[in-house]
Amino acid sequence: MRRIGHFMHAAVTIILLIAIAIPFIPLFFSSFSHGWRWPEVIPHAFSLRAWVYVFSGNSGTWEAVWTSLEIAFIVTLINLLLALPAANVLGRLRFRGKWLIEGLIYAPIIIPAFISVMGMYISFIRLGLTDSVTGVIVAHIIPTLPYMVRALIVSYSTLGFQWEEQGQMLGASGFQRFCYIVMPHLMPGIVAGASLSILVSLSQYLVTFLVGGGQVMTLPLILFPFISGGDPAIGSAYTLIFAGMAAFALFLMDFLLKRYYGKKVTVHL
Amino acid sequence: MKRPKFFYLIAGFFILAIFLAGCAGQKGNEQGKSAGHPNVLKANWQDVLSQAKGQTVNIYLYGGSESTNNYIDNWVAPRLKKQFGVQLNRVPVNDTKDIINKLVSEKQAGKKDGSIDVMWINGENFLMSKKNNLLWDSFSPKLPNVKKYVNQNSPAIKNDFGEPTQGVEAPWSQAQFVFTYDSNKVKHPPKSAEALKQWVKQHPGKFTYPAPPDFTGSAFIRNMLYETTGGYKQYLKPLDKQTGLDNIVKALWNYLNAIEPYLWRKGETYPESASKLDQLYASGAVWLTMGYDPAHAANEVKDGRFPKSTRTFVLKDGTLSNTSYLSIPFNSPHKAAAMVAINFMLSPKAQIAKSDPENWGALMAIDPNKLSSKGQKQLNAIDRGKATLPSKVLANHRVPEIPAGYVDYLEKGWMEHVAKH
Amino acid sequence: MWPNIKPYIYVLPTAGVLLILFVGGLIEGLIQSLGYFPAAGQYGFSLDYYRQLLSSSDFWDSLILTFRIALLSSLSAGVLGMFVSVCLFMLKRPGSGRKNQIWQRFFQLPLIVPHLVWAYLMVLLFTQSGWLSRILASLGWIHHINDFPVLVNDSFGGDIIFTYAWKEAPFIALMIYPVLLRIHGSWFEASRVFGANRWSFFREILLPLLMPTWISSSFIVFAFTFSAFEVPFLLGVTYPRMLPVLSYNLYTSGGLEARPEALAVNVILAVIVSILGVAAYRLSQRWSMDEQGGW
Incomplete structure (x- = not known):
């Protein structure tokens, strides 16, 4: 029985590994290929052409990566500031009309943002929000904010009030209580919410495209013409960069938050 | 009862704010007519x-x-x-x-x-x-x-x-429609609709075209329209001034249906884009491909996707440009x-x-x-590159595009008369 | 008095922003879909655009396709996600927490990868000239590029379903794994005493426990796949199109005339997914009153 268990475990692990890792192999080959004809499993010739193009100064890759990350992080920061007070009461208090607020907050998770953006596109133009990074940031708040609130609610609901009350009795100010009691406890929720917020913001194509009007070039916008029928090698290279950027952004955020707060937690709790 | 009232007040306030913003924006832009240069x-x-x-x-x-x-x-x-x-x-x-x-x-x-x-x-x-x-x-x-x-x-x-x-x-x-072939496999490329028909009959399964409304496929049927109905001149006037068009175009549908059984996959399905057709060509599944860029084939050869023996040709009576x-x-x-x-x-x-x-x-x-x-x-x-025709040859075999109104008409017609046939 | 309005003050920033940006956009879209379109010089309200839409076969074909793809995607993602998490749970061995953590990270990879990337991976894998077809050809199982079935850009939507199943299965797994973790290992031992095997343990104990979270998260996947734009835009065929793509195509067809129709598609889309969302919420509530609630 034990050996069967072992075997099953190994089998399932390997299958999952294959399912997750294998799709990346042709992507990798394709980005380095020089004329990859059917039925070659591995290209007969390799070339750095696609990567040279992608990293050439004029292709705008770095600017796009920077713009994408900038927007994602600013959006996430705004979300955090907006969501903290809301999650505070939604996670810990009962009040009238709460279900309505919750409904409002969760709705954008399933109703896609482009519906709202298309609806108010003309107003966006009139308010001067199109063709600007500001406008794109504003538009990205719609699909990302709900995830942040959601994640923080879960953290707040496990926090309760007693820790803060204890801190108060020991003479901690409101700010101190927030920094040393609330924040460390919320950290996993913040990391989760920020991860989702960053990811969702990085993946936006249509909303960025509509509001940014070509003046705000994020990576998905540069990538799209190449993967929808353009040059497959360059499309693959961009796709790899896109995936890498998402992973990097999450790693960076995780690292920074944990690094910064990890220290305080160990000292004070 | 105080709380809900307060809540609805806030909600109402925001909805009002949206409308006000919308209206204000509207007024703002009524003013200041064209400040052109x-x-x-x-x-x-x-x-x-x-x-x-x-x-x-x-x-x-x-x-x-x-x-x-x-x-x-x-x-x-x-x-x-x-x-x-x-x-x-x-x-x-x-x-x-x-x-x-x-x-x-x-x-x-x-x-x-x-x-x-x-x-x-x-x-x-x-x-x-x-x-x-x-x-x-x-x-x-x-x-x-x-x-x-x-x-x-x-x-x-x-x-x-x-x-x-x-x-x-x-x-x-400028761009011009060209056909692409592998000179190792095709010795005498078919340079007219009639020749193409003979060729596909002799080489069943080796030819197909992208399904309109793909840009290239749509251009192919336009070019075949010129070929099968006697030239481009009759289509220079706009679509709404044309009479009896359905009857004239019948020749095109008949032609396309006549070659269908000899196409790739017996015409049961068509590649949905030019790049798909290119892939079929690159892998040797079909022997001809086409495109609206005379230099495309040469670029594909340069990048190693098409065989070195790839060449292009234009029709005797000209291709679209x-x-x-x-x-x-x-x-x-x-x-x-x-x-x-x-x-x-x-x-x-x-x-x-x-x-x-x-x-x-x-x-x-x-x-x-x-x-x-x-x-x-x-x-x-x-x-x-060897695959690109000299400018002179291209320039001498050029016919103008059809007015934009026809494009849609032909694409819908193809769907009706050929795809569903 | 003051403490009573405290919650409303606290939720105001979030609720306000969403009211203006999200609800405001929906309302503006709704108004325009009813034909009130000052920018195009239309001031009357009517249901013409809805009538036009509901009487066009394009719309119904799109709706049916969207339903089918969303249903198959969420079902396959649901089954796959359930399978993976139950497998991982049943086969979980005690100890090596650090190693487990690394593994968990790895299995979250599809969550991290953006949808567009995942969709393109599917293109490279499953097109007729894709990698899978190449592998089969080099194994000698197929001899012609045409022997490989058309999976990408086909009107069945196989590639879209693949993409979502692959991408959303980890999401479902992630949702139900915490529920599984609360099941004590000793339960399984206990059930063994009463002669239950793995399968009956799964059916009798795990399944009922997982059902609420599983159903509500599958509903969310359904709503998401029903209304997401990017993947079908990249992978779909020209006809029929999924609803979000239909809306986009109507919107960008160039003329102003088609815009209210596009917005009408959006309104219908929003109504359908809202109903689904409420259903998911109700289900998760009814099935587990004291559950933390899946999302």
């Missing part, structure tokens, strides 16, 4: 040049082609900056329709300072822009290089898919710089460089006969 058109060229200096031009064009992007970024932009002090910023788009759509919205919202200075359009998109008054003014005849090097009377330049350009766009590039244009939208904030940029892109140097496959490999829009002898020499010295 008519003076730019009246100014002499020196003044335009000095106005343009230091401005940035946003050029919007399809972004999925490495060679086009490279040409704009690495050839045009640095020279424009150095010679005229104009910064060129390329904005890649996935579909030219998106540009038109953006302009339609901006027109609607009354946005006077847009972000697009130059855009690359033709055909349907031009028609749509014209209908919605999205284009600025008749600037093209004012450009020195248009006056000098463009054959403005040629019907292929004057009309964009049958629609008079009236100078609101300047010709930039079109001109694509650069235009300036109504709300471009840098019209002088846009004119300078377009003028530069129509200079012999820029056009010759554009036709070099090293840079891009697209056909010139200016008239080769108007070039200086030095320019002509340069043009002839370009190595287009």
Whole structure:
């Protein structure tokens, strides 16, 4: 029985590994290929052409990566500031009309943002929000904010009030209580919410495209013409960069938050 | 009962705020009618040049082609900056329709300072822009290089898919439909619809075409329409002035249905795009492919995707050709710089460089006969690769595009009479 | 008095932003879909655009396709996600927490990868000239590029379903794994005493426990796939199109005339997914009153 268990475990692990890792192999080959004809499993010739193009100064890759990350992080920061007070009461208090607020907050998770953006596109133009990074940031708040609130609610609901009350009795100010009691406890929720917020913001194509009007070039916008029928090698290279950027952004955020707060937690709790 | 009231008050306040914002925005833009720059058109060229200096031009064009992007970024932009002090910023788009759509919205919202200075359009998109008054003014005849090097009377330049350009766009590039074949497998490429029919019967399964409304597939059936119904001249008038069209076009449907059983997969399915057809060709599943770019096959050979024995051919009675244009939208904030940029892109140097496959490999829009002898020499010295036909052969086998209205009619007809047949 | 309005003050920033941006956009879209379109000089209200839409076969074909793809995607993602998490749970061995953590990270990879990337991976894998077809050809199982079935850009939507199943299965797994973790290992031992095997343990104990979270998270996947734009835009065929793509195509078709129709598609889309969302919420509530609630 034990050996069967072992075997099953190994089998399932390997299958999952294959399912997750294998799709990346042709992507990798394709980005380095020089004329990859059917039925070659591995290209007969390799070339750095696609990567040279992608990293050439004029292709705008770095600017796009920077713009994408900038927007994602600013959006996430705004979300955090907006969501903290809301999650505070939604996670810990009962009040009238709460279900309505919750409904409002969760709705954008399933109703896609482009519906709202298309609806108010003309107003966006009139308010001067199109063709600007500001406008794109504003538009990205719609699909990302709900995830942040959601994640923080879960953290707040496990926090309760007693820790803060204890801190108060020991003479901690409101700010101190927030920094040393609330924040460390919320950290996993913040990391989760920020991860989702960053990811969702990085993946936006249509909303960025509509509001940014070509003046705000994020990576998905540069990538799209190449993967929808353009040059497959360059499309693959961009796709790899896109995936890498998402992973990097999450790693960076995780690292920074944990690094910064990890220290305080160990000292004070 | 206090709490809910308070809550609804807030909710109501916000909904009100939205409406107020909407209304305020609306009023704001009723004022200030077209603040255009008519003076730019009246100014002499020196003044335009000095106005343009230091401005940035946003050029919007399809972004999925490495060679086009490279040409704009690495050839045009640095020279424009150095010679005229104009910064060129390329904005890649996935579909030219998106540009038109953006302009339609901006027109609607009354946005006077847009972000697009130059855009690359033709055909349907031009028609749509014209209908919605999205284009600025008749600037093209004012450009020195248009006056000098463009054959403005040629019907292929004057009309964009049958629609008079009236100078609101300047010709930039040309494309021509060509067929591609593997010379190792096909000794005598079929150069007419009739020959093609014989050929597919002899080689069942080795030919197919992309399903319209794919751009290339649609062009193929247009070309076959000319072939099977006696030339392009009868279609020069607009669609709504045509009588008995259904009857005339029947010959085309009959032809396409006659070859269908001999196509790839017996015509049960068609590749849905030109790139799919190219893949079938590259893998040897079919022996012919086609495209609306005479240099495409040579580029594919260069990149190793097509076999070295690949060659192209045109039909005896000519293949479709079109001109694509650069235009300036109504709300471009840098019209002088846009004119300078377009003028530069129509200079012999820029056009010759554009036709070099090293840079891009697209056909010139200016008239080769108007070039200086030095320019002509340069043009002839370009190595287009073995797969690309000489310019002369292409130029001598060229028929104009059909007016834009027909395109949709034919695509729907194909769906009805061939696909569902 | 003051403490009573405290919650409303606290939720105001978030609720306000969402009211203006999200609800405001929906309302503006709704108004325009009813034909009130000052920018195009239309001031009357009517249901013409809805009538036009509901009487066009394009719309119904799109709706049916969208339903089918969303249903198959969420079902396959649901089954796959359930399978993976139950497998991982049943086969979980005690100890090596650090190693487990690394593994968990790895299995979250599809969550991290953006949808567009995942969709393109599917293109490279499953097109007729894709990698899978190449592998089969080099194994000698197929001899012609045409022997490989058309999976990408087919009107069945196989590639879209693949993409979502692959991408959303980890999401479902992630949702139900915490529920599984609360099941004590000793339960399994106990059930063994009463003669239950793995399968009956799964059926009798795990399944009922997982059901609420599983159903509500599958509903969310359904709503998401029903209304997401990017993947079908990249992978879909020209006809019929999924609803979000239909809306986008109507919106960008160039003329102003088609815009209210596009917005009408959006309104219908929003109504359908809202109903689904409420259903998911109700289900998760009814099934588990004291559950933390899946999302």
